[in-house]
Amino acid sequence: MKEAANKTTKTPKISGSLVSKVGQTLPSRNNSYAEAAHSHVHNHDHHHSHGQVNDYLHAVAEYRKTFPNKQEVIEQTPDPAVREMLLTMQELGIETIFDRFDQQQPQCSFGMAGICCKNCYMGPCKITKKAPKGVCGADADLIVARNLLRAVAAGAAAHGARGRESMLALKLAGEGKLSLPIEGEGKLRAVGKAFGIDTTNKTLQDLAVEVADILLEDLSRTVPDRHKTLHAFAPKERIETWSKLDLLPISVYHEVFESLHRTSTGTDGDWRNVMQQFLRTGVAFAWSSVLGSSIAMDSLYGLPTRSTSKANLGALKKGYVNIAVHGHSPLLVSEIVKVGQSEEYQNLAREKGALGIQFYGICCSGLSAMYRYGGVIPLSNAVGTELVLGTGALDLWVADVQDVFPSIMEVAACFKTTVITTSDSARLPGAEHYALKHDHSNMNEIPSIARKIVERGIESFVDRRAVPVKIPRYEAEAELGFSVEWVNQHYGSVKTIAEALKDGQILGIVNLVGCNNPRIIYEKAIVEVASILLENNVLIMTNGCASFPLLKLGYCSTKALGQTGAPLRDFLKNVPPVWHMGECLDNARASALFNQTAGSIGTDSKDMPYAFISPEWSNEKGICAAMSFRLLGINSYHSVYAATQGSDAVTEFMATGTKDILGSEMIVNVDYVALAHQIVKDLKEKRQKLGWDKGE
Numbered sequence: 001m002k003e004a005a006n007k008t009t010k011t012p013k014i015s016g017s018l019v020s021k022v023g024q025t026l027p028s029r030n031n032s033y034a035e036a037a038h039s040h041v042h043n044h045d046h047h048h049s050h051g052q053v054n055d056y057l058h059a060v061a062e063y064r065k066t067f068p069n070k071q072e073v074i075e076q077t078p079d080p081a082v083r084e085m086l087l088t089m090q091e092l093g094i095e096t097i098f099d100r101f102d103q104q105q106p107q108c109s110f111g112m113a114g115i116c117c118k119n120c121y122m123g124p125c126k127i128t129k130k131a132p133k134g135v136c137g138a139d140a141d142l143i144v145a146r147n148l149l150r151a152v153a154a155g156a157a158a159h160g161a162r163g164r165e166s167m168l169a170l171k172l173a174g175e176g177k178l179s180l181p182i183e184g185e186g187k188l189r190a191v192g193k194a195f196g197i198d199t200t201n202k203t204l205q206d207l208a209v210e211v212a213d214i215l216l217e218d219l220s221r222t223v224p225d226r227h228k229t230l231h232a233f234a235p236k237e238r239i240e241t242w243s244k245l246d247l248l249p250i251s252v253y254h255e256v257f258e259s260l261h262r263t264s265t266g267t268d269g270d271w272r273n274v275m276q277q278f279l280r281t282g283v284a285f286a287w288s289s290v291l292g293s294s295i296a297m298d299s300l301y302g303l304p305t306r307s308t309s310k311a312n313l314g315a316l317k318k319g320y321v322n323i324a325v326h327g328h329s330p331l332l333v334s335e336i337v338k339v340g341q342s343e344e345y346q347n348l349a350r351e352k353g354a355l356g357i358q359f360y361g362i363c364c365s366g367l368s369a370m371y372r373y374g375g376v377i378p379l380s381n382a383v384g385t386e387l388v389l390g391t392g393a394l395d396l397w398v399a400d401v402q403d404v405f406p407s408i409m410e411v412a413a414c415f416k417t418t419v420i421t422t423s424d425s426a427r428l429p430g431a432e433h434y435a436l437k438h439d440h441s442n443m444n445e446i447p448s449i450a451r452k453i454v455e456r457g458i459e460s461f462v463d464r465r466a467v468p469v470k471i472p473r474y475e476a477e478a479e480l481g482f483s484v485e486w487v488n489q490h491y492g493s494v495k496t497i498a499e500a501l502k503d504g505q506i507l508g509i510v511n512l513v514g515c516n517n518p519r520i521i522y523e524k525a526i527v528e529v530a531s532i533l534l535e536n537n538v539l540i541m542t543n544g545c546a547s548f549p550l551l552k553l554g555y556c557s558t559k560a561l562g563q564t565g566a567p568l569r570d571f572l573k574n575v576p577p578v579w580h581m582g583e584c585l586d587n588a589r590a591s592a593l594f595n596q597t598a599g600s601i602g603t604d605s606k607d608m609p610y611a612f613i614s615p616e617w618s619n620e621k622g623i624c625a626a627m628s629f630r631l632l633g634i635n636s637y638h639s640v641y642a643a644t645q646g647s648d649a650v651t652e653f654m655a656t657g658t659k660d661i662l663g664s665e666m667i668v669n670v671d672y673v674a675l676a677h678q679i680v681k682d683l684k685e686k687r688q689k690l691g692w693d694k695g696e
Contacts, residue, residue, distance in 0.1 A: 003566060006260060007036070007041075007574075009102075009107055018087050020633070021476065026255055026399060026577050032065045032487075039695070040075055040304070042062070042112040043662070050064050052482045056115075057113070057644050058274045058647075059113075059130045059645050060109045060112050060645055062455075063112070063459045063641060063645075064105070064106055064107065064112075064193075064371065065262075065585075066519075066670045067101075067105070067519050068104050068518070068520070069105075069596070069622075070086070070096075070098040070099060070101070070102050070523050071522060072105065073086065073098050073518075073521055073522050073530040074086050075458065075505030076478065076521045076524055077312075077521060077523060077524060078523055078524050078527045078528075078549065079312070079431070079521045079523060079549060079552055079553060080313050080339050080472070080474050080475070081313040081314065081387075081472040081474040081552070082318070082356075082384060082387060082522060082523070083151065083625060084474075085313065085387035085388075085391065085472060085474040086098065086387065086562065086682050087391050087392060088385065088470060089386070091160050092390070092414075093411035093643075094386075094390060094410075094414055095407070095410070095428070096154075096386045096387065096407075097383055097386060097405070097407065097518060097655075098123050098518055100407075100621060101518040102637055104416055110126040110127070110646070112641075112643055112645070113144075113643060113644075113645040113646030113661055113695070114143065114144040114147050114148070114642070114643035114644050114645065114646050114647065114650075115127040115143050115144060115646030115647070116143075116147075117134050117138060117143045117146070117147070119138070119146065119263060119264065119265060120265040122134075122135040125138070125143075125349075126138070127140045127143065129647055130137060136265070136266060138269070138271075139384075140646045141271040141627025141647045141649045141650055142269060142270075142271045142381060142645045143646070143647070144275040144276065144643070144644050144647035144650045144651075145271040145273045145275050145278070145647070145648055145650050146262075146263040146274055146641060147269075147275055147277075148177075148274075148278055148623070148642065148644065148650070148654075149259050149262065149274050149278045149281070150259065150263055150644075151258070151265055151623050152193075152259065152278055152281045152282060152285070152620065152623055152624055152627065153255070153256045153259035153260060153281055153678050154620040155285060155289075155303055155619075155621040155622075155624035155625075156255065156256050156282075156284055156324065156624060157252075157289075157622055158282055158287040158290035158402055158620065158621050159257050159290055159312050159584075159621060159624070160219055160220045160221050160252045160253075160256075160285075160288065160289035160293065160400070161401070162293065162295075162328050162329045162401055163219070163288075163289060163290075163293020163296060163424065163585070164216070164220075164293075164393075165329055165436070165440065166211070166217060166293060166296035166300055166329075166330060166331065167212050167215045167216050167219065167283045167293070167296040168216070168440055168443070169179065169296075169300055169331055169443060170182070170208050170212040170296050170300045170301040170414075171209055171212035171213065171216065172209070172443055172444075172498065172524040173205075173208060173298065173300060174205040174206065174208030174212065174488060174656060175205070175532050176203075176205065176510055177443075177444065177445055178443050178446070179444070179585070180300065180335075180446070182204055182205070182208050182299065182300060182303055183300065183641065184298045184300060184302040184303060185204055186205065186303070187295070187298040187299050187302075187484075187485075188207055188208060188211060188299040188370075189207065189305055189655070191211055191295050191299065192207050192210065192211055193368050194233060195210075195211065195214055195228060195232050195448075197210055197211070208299065211295070211299060212296065212675075214228050214229065214289075215229065215292045215296055215485055216371055217249055217251070217293060218230070218252075218287075218288045218292055218671075219251060219252050219253060219288050219289075219292060220251055220252070221250055221251035221253070222250075222251070222253070224250050224254075225250075225262075225297075225480065226401035227248065227249055227251065227287065227288070227294050228518075228609070229252070229286075229288055229295070229489070230248070230249070230283070230287040230288070230354065231286050233287065233291060233592075234287060234312075235257035235595050235598075235599065235604065235605065235632075237604050237606075238485065238631070238632060238633070241662065242283055242631070243336070243662060245276075245279070246276070246280075247276070247279050247280045247283050247631075248280075248391060249280050249281070249282065249283050249284035249287075249288075250284075251288065252285070252288045252289050253662055254268040254282065254284075255281040255284040256284075258281075259277055259278075261273060262277055265505055266483055267518060267618030267658075271635075271647075271650060274655055275650070275662055278627075279627070281656075282480060282627035282628060282630075282631055283626060283631055285624045285627070286591070286624075286627075286628035286631060287291055289624075289641070290585060290587055290588050291588045291591075292626065293585055293641075294585050294586065294589070295589035297330055297368070301330060301334055301368075301488050302372055302484050302486055303370065303483060304371040304372065304480070304481035304482065304486070304581070305371065305374070305481045306479065306480070306481040306482065306486055307371070307374050307478050307479070307480060308477055308478065308479055308480075309370060309376075309377060309378065309477070309480060309551075310373070310475050310478075311377065311378045311379070311477075311478045311548075311551040311552050311556075312379065312472050312474050312475045312476055312551075312552040312553075313368070313379060313387075313471060313472045313474060313475070313476060314359075314377070314471065314472055314475030314476045315377045315392060316360070316377075316379070316391060316393045316471045317358050317393075318393065318471070319354060319355040320349075320354055320355050320356050320357060320358040321349045321352075321354045321356070321358070321395050321396070321458050321460075321461040322357070322358055322360065322393050322394050322395050322396070322399065322461075323336075323340060323342075323355045323357065323359050323360070323394075323396045323397075323398060323454070323457045324359075324361070324366070324379070324388065324394050324396070324397045325337070325359060325360070325361060325362065325365045325366050325369060325376070325394065325398045326363055326365055326366065326385065326397060326398065326399045326404055327363060327364065327365040327398060327399055327401050327402060327404055327422075327423075327426070328363065328364045328365055328401050328402045328403070328583070328584075328585075329363075329365065329400040329401050329402070329422075329423065330365065330368050330369070331436065331443070331446060332367060332398075332400065332422045332436065332446060332449060332450060333365045333369050333398070333400065334368075334372070334373070335446050335447060335449075336359075336398060336415070336454060337359055337369045337373050337376060338373070338450075338451045339376075339447075339450045339454045340357045340359060340454045340457070341357070341359070341375060342374070345357060345454050345458075347456060347656060348431075348455075349458050349461070350633045351514060352461065352462050353461075353462070353465075354458070354461055355539060357457070357458075358377070359375060359376045359377070360377045360378075360379045360388075360394070361377065361378040361379060361405050362379060362380055362381075362382070362385055362388065362397075362398065363380075363381055363382050363402075363544075363545060363583075364398060364403075364544060364545075364583030364584050364585070366378055366379070366585075367480075367543070367544070367547070367582050367583040367684075368582060368583045368585075370480065371480050371481040371580075371582050374423075374430075378478070378548060378551050378552075378678040380546075380548055381403075381515070381516055381544075381545035381546075382403035382404070382405065382516070382543070382545060383515075383516040383517075383518070383522060384516075384522070384548070385404075385405065385408050386411045387593065388642055389411040389412055389414075389415060389417055390411060390414075390415070391469060391470055391471050392415045392417075392467050392468055392469045392470060393471055394412075394415070394417045395417065395418065395457055395460040395464055395600065396417070396419075396420065396453070396456060396457035396460050396461075397412060397417055397418065397419045398420050398424045398453060399419060399420070399421050399422070399426065399428065399431070400420060400423050400426065400563035400644055401423045401424070401425050402420070402440065402621075403428045403515070403619075404426060404428070404430075406428060408428070409428055409429065409430050409431065413430070414466055414510060416434065416460075416463065416464045416467050417464070418456060418457070419431040419432070419461075419590070420432045420433070420434055420453055420456065422434060422435045422436065422449075422453075423435055423436060424437060424438040425437070427610075429641050432456070433453050434449050434453050434456075435449070436449075444655070449550075450454060451694060453681075459539055474551075474552075476551070476552055476553060476557065477554075478551040478554075478555060478556040478580065478676075479557060479558070479576050479580065480551075480580040480582075481580070481582075482541070482579035482580060482589075483580050483581060483589050484589060484592045484593050487593065488563070490575075493600065494593065494596045494597045494600050495600040495601065497509075497539075497593075497597050497679070498597045498598070498600045498601045499601075500610065501572050501597070502601070502690075502692055502695065504567060504687075504692065505537070505538045505567045505568060505570065505571040506537060506538070506567075506568060506571060506681075507536055507567075507568075507576050507609065507687070508537050508538050508539075508593065508608075508610060508611065508679075508682055508683035508686070508687070509538070509539045509540075509541065509597070509608075509609070509610055509611075510532070510533055510538050510539070510540050510541070510610070510611045510612070510613060510666050510679060510683075511540075511541045511542070511591075511594075511610075511612045511613070511614075512529065512540050512541070512542045512546060512578075512592040512610070512613050513541075513542060513544050513546045513547070513584065513587060513590075513613075513614050513623065513625065513630065514545065514546045514582075514585070514613075514615065514616055514617040514622050515544070515545045515614075515616065515617055515618045515619055515622055516544070516545055516546070516616045516618060517616045517617065517618035517640050518618045519640055520615065520639055520640065520670075520672070521550035522527075523548070523616075523617050524672075525615035525639050526546050526549050526550065526615060526616060527549050527550070527553060527555075527612060527677075528672055528673055528676065529672055529673075529675065530550060530555055530578065530674040531563060532564045532677060532680070533674065533679065533680070534560065534564045534565075534568070534577050534578075534675035535563065535564070535565060535677060536565065537564060537567050537568035537678045538563040538679075538680065538683065539568065539572075539579070540555075540577060540578045540579065541578075541579045541581055541583065541589075541593065542556075542578055542579070542580055542587075543580070543581045543583055543586040543587060543588045543590070544584030544586075544587075545584070545630075546585055546615075546616065547580055550580070552577050552669050555577075555578045556574075556575055556576050556578045556580045556641070557575055558575070558576050559566045560576055560578060561576070561577055563577070564577045571583075571621035572684040584621065584625070587625055587629075588629065591628065591629065591632060594608070594610050594632065594634065595632070604633065604635060604692070605632050605633055606632065606633020606634065606662075606663035606664065607633075607686065607689065607690060608686065609683040609684075609686040609687050609690075609692075610625060610634045610681050610683075610686075611631035611634060611635055611636075611637060611682065611683060612625075612634050612636045613628075613636070613637040613638070613675070613679065614626055614636070614637075614638055615638060615639040615640070615672050615675065616639065616640060617638060617640055618640065623642065626666065627694035628637070629664075630658055630662060630664040630665075630666065631662060631664075632664070633663035633664050634664055635660055635664050635665050635682060636664070636665075636667070637666075637667045637668075637669075637675055637678065637679055638666070638667070638668045638669075638675075639668070639669060639670050639671070639672045639675055640668075641668050641670075654666050655667070655668070662668065
């Protein structure tokens with residue numbers, strides 16, 4: 001077992017009432033943040049002494065020492081296919097994300113600590129011994145809080161923007177203006193009932209329009225009113241908690257708009273008030289950007305289907321028109337896959353000398369298409385995209401939005417891979433562009449655009465016949481397509497899961513998700529955490545980028561039952577111990593399972609043996625996802641620090657400041673082995689408080 005002490009860094013904590021009373025100063029309806037915090041802030045204007053500046057600089061320096069270099073990644077990454085491709089790219093002299101990460105060292109201490117402010121042009125300002133405040137007078141606490149709020153606003157906008165496309169498509173399909181079938185009838189009718197719609201005599205098309213209108217209103221409401229999706233689906237106990245704290249959002253658009261307003265020049269100067277908006281925006285993200293978007297997608301494209309797939313680079317096929325779909329928006333991807341899998345286009349590919357057309361999944365677009373249509377082989381998350389291109393096996397790379405790094409263009413050029421972008425929000429210099437317009441006015445052209453893209457893939461195959469191909473011989477079989485609906489069908493009810501938790505067959509349930517970050521050995525934390533959790537009879541749910549190493553290395557297979565304890569293995573029988581629930585938007589499935597399982601035995605999610613972990617998170621959506629589960633009262637665990645170390649007050653708030661008001665904490669430890677054991681320990685404590693393990 002690796003020694004925990006060698007890699008653990010601790011963020012220094014500030015003493016005094018400003019931090020210790022964070023929980024006490026959160027507002028009720030009659031007590032605003034500004035009023036509650038004023039008396040405490042007044043006497044602590046200068047709490048960032050020179051010594052404390054040295055503390056956070058030292059903490060950042062120690063944290064940087066834990067970052068791996070490329071050679072360490074090559075030596076320690078758990079996926080042999082990744083190792084082989086890193087060495088191949090190195091031999092070819094092709095730069096990857098790991099080379100650029102090395103070139104960036106040492107990264108900026110002020111940026112890592114969150115105390116660089118670029119919100120106006122009197123700066124940028126940074127907090128130092130000589131300058132404890134920015135030009136405008138903002139101190140470290142305010143600067144860090146504002147930066148965090150802007151990050152959460154960006155995350156809410158990211159998921160909300162791609163969800164908006166599906167909501168609009170659902171509405172247009174219902175109105176007959178878009179020739180897409182509405183494939184999720186069961187989901188749509190269940191959601192309609194939850195919204196209080198009388199579905200008895202409604203046509204599927206009329207119901208689609210009505211549900212889509214509610215989702216769009218919750219996303220973009222400007223006149224304050226009841227957030228319908230939140231009130232229809234959030235646990236009553238949580239709604240009451242958020243209401244008392246004045247955290248109920250108006251809409252995603254409003255809260256993102258308000259977040260940018262509050263952090264603009266000379267507006268909100270109270271870091272506590274900024275953090276309240278941080279939480280409120282997190283609620284909007286969870287129940288509209290995520291759940292609302294998920295409802296629209298499931299209604300339009302149907303629920304996941306439990307199925308099996310090959311995974312990893314060894315599943316790449318020579319001789320086929322190989323098309324990778326990459327990004328987060330399902331609109332064009334779904335149609336592209338349908339067109340490419342049709343007999344017409346398979347025959348067209350064969351006429352051009354190919355064995356057929358094969359699709360591969362990169363990041364979330366691939367996962368979404370994979371669990372709905374089958375035949376889409378998952379290859380890699382966003383960080384590994386250059387390695388996939390480096391095989392030379394891809395004829396066409398279809399990129400939509402988010403986690404599509406500009407660097408793919410350079411690698412694609414080396415292997416003559418054609419890259420197509422499909423969104424006005426995400427263009428790449430040198431890529432061909434077949435896309436939806438920014439106002440979505442050409443949604444009715446989706447079928448024709450999809451056909452053009454597949455035809456371009458066939459052309460690219462013909463043009464690339466001389467390109468050498470190197471495919472590592474590593475692949476695994478994976479099962480996917482898990483959901484609450486599947487649980488109810490397979491086990492009869494989510495209560496079966498709750499009873500297995502009470503009986504100790506399942507120690508706890510953990511949602512293991514998040515993106516990847518070169519600050520951690522690539523994919524190693526995810527794999528090692530999963531191994532420790534399974535040994536301790538923890539049932540794991542996963543989605544998004546973090547799910548790829550679990551797919552590639554056999555954790556989403558019944559073979560992984562050999563890694564679990566006997567109680568979990570006996571309960572699962574022929575079901576994998578890691579349940580793949582889809583793309584990162586499908587955190588909605590995990591939270592639904594958490595809430596419904598707890599509700600089936602009359603317990604709140606905050607009291608259940610649950611945990612959320614995103615060990616390698618790296619972007620704004622990652623902050624939002626973690627906050628979504630902490631808002632439910634579920635602890636989040638990480639091996640990457642947020643940029644808060646320049647403010648002990650905000651660091652303390654993020655770690656423990658929500659314990660009293662929400663019931664959750666954020667635990668960060670760069671030693672992911674120790675972090676996994678901490679989760680197990682915390683799950684056992686939850687069980688003991690429930691009286692489930694009295695003998696331990």
